[in-house]
Amino acid sequence: MTRRRGQQALQEAERAKDARWRYAVRNPTFRSELRELSELFQVDSKEARKKYRAFLLKWRFQDISETVVRGFTRPDLTTDEERLLYLDSSRWGILSRPVVAMSDPSEDMPWVGFIVDTSHPRDVLLADFGASLDRFMPKRRVRRRSDKTEFYLAVYDRALDGQTFAKIAAALRRSISTVKSAYLTARRHIFGRAGGLSKTRAPLAGFEQDHIETCLICRKAQKVEDMCPAARTYVSEA
Numbered sequence: 001m002t003r004r005r006g007q008q009a010l011q012e013a014e015r016a017k018d019a020r021w022r023y024a025v026r027n028p029t030f031r032s033e034l035r036e037l038s039e040l041f042q043v044d045s046k047e048a049r050k051k052y053r054a055f056l057l058k059w060r061f062q063d064i065s066e067t068v069v070r071g072f073t074r075p076d077l078t079t080d081e082e083r084l085l086y087l088d089s090s091r092w093g094i095l096s097r098p099v100v101a102m103s104d105p106s107e108d109m110p111w112v113g114f115i116v117d118t119s120h121p122r123d124v125l126l127a128d129f130g131a132s133l134d135r136f137m138p139k140r141r142v143r144r145r146s147d148k149t150e151f152y153l154a155v156y157d158r159a160l161d162g163q164t165f166a167k168i169a170a171a172l173r174r175s176i177s178t179v180k181s182a183y184l185t186a187r188r189h190i191f192g193r194a195g196g197l198s199k200t201r202a203p204l205a206g207f208e209q210d211h212i213e214t215c216l217i218c219r220k221a222q223k224v225e226d227m228c229p230a231a232r233t234y235v236s237e238a
């Protein structure tokens with residue numbers, strides 16, 4: 001499905017939600033229950049919230065903004081026409097996302113739970129899920145580069161075999177400094193970061209390359225054993 005079609009599908013879902021709301025607010029039972037709820041919110045928020053959930057279930061809305069509910073009994077709305085106009089123009093506060101993320105992922109806890117409204121068509125769900133992913137993915141600082149794994153491991157295995165960095169670089173057709181930083185990266189992936197998982201002690205992203213480019217000892221190193229102590233203890237093997 002193209003992104004454009006996905007966007008269209010989402011807009012259709014939004015329109016369907018708006019339509020459902022506009023029909024509901026013309027139902028007298030709906031309006032009188034909403035009024036009760038609105039009045040209850042003024043006196044007992046806790047009880048109101050309980051009833052509010054039952055109200056959502058009964059009328060099959062995912063979420064109605066509390067502001068919209070409270071506003072329904074605003075004193076400046078004096079006639080039924082005004083109140084209806086108010087509800088009609090409150091569509092912004094009626095939530096009906098096909099896919100809702102229940103948490104924010106982080107580097108350490110990358111898992112996200114979603115609730116999915118299966119009453120929507122499949123392409124709407126996929127489009128909204130894609131939009132959710134777009135929101136989450138750019139935040140990720142560390143991304144596994146599986147295409148590079150092959151290269152990192154080739155460097156690591158050859159280095160362990162005792163090959164010089166120059167020989168590895170020639171064999172893999174990469175620069176010597178790239179090979180050296182790849183060696184450090186491979187070690188980090190294999191053994192973990194120095195000092196365990198502590199974020200504060202973990203080296204910054206990009207350490208490998210920076211180090212190889214600036215460390216005089218490592219720049220001259222022909223083999224792993226020639227690298228400086230900092231580079232060799234860069235990861236703990238414990």
Ligand SMILES: [Zn+2]
Nearest residue numbers: 215218228231
């Ligand atoms: Zn060094």
